[in-house]
Amino acid sequence: MRELICFTLFCLVFVTVQGKISTPKVQVYSHFPGEYGKDNTLICHVSGFHPPDITIDLLKNGEDIPNSQQTDLAFEKGWQFHLTKSVAFKPVKGEEYTCRVRHMKNQNNYAWGEFYVSVF
Incomplete structure (x- = not known):
């Protein structure tokens, strides 16, 4: 039993030491090129945290x-994580689409905007 407890503590210490705090890298994009009024998928990919x-x-x-x-x-590799969130949407001119990411105590918003939308 003592060996099991020691091994568990060793694993916890190893994971803690190996996993240093890393801030997330965030990418916000759509599945298809953006067009107002066309069905699409909004994607937020967060990695390296x-x-x-x-x-x-x-x-x-x-x-x-x-x-x-x-x-x-x-x-x-290196105990950094990644996660992706997505949703079906239909871009409308004048509306703002963002991905809000809270990592530990830090929160930031990342925009998907008009520069991604074709007006033709």
């Missing part, structure tokens, strides 16, 4: 977009 204390929200004009889907949390 540790620890895995993170929340991702997809927003339209500052309000949560319902029915979003999120992948399972996965890790990469």
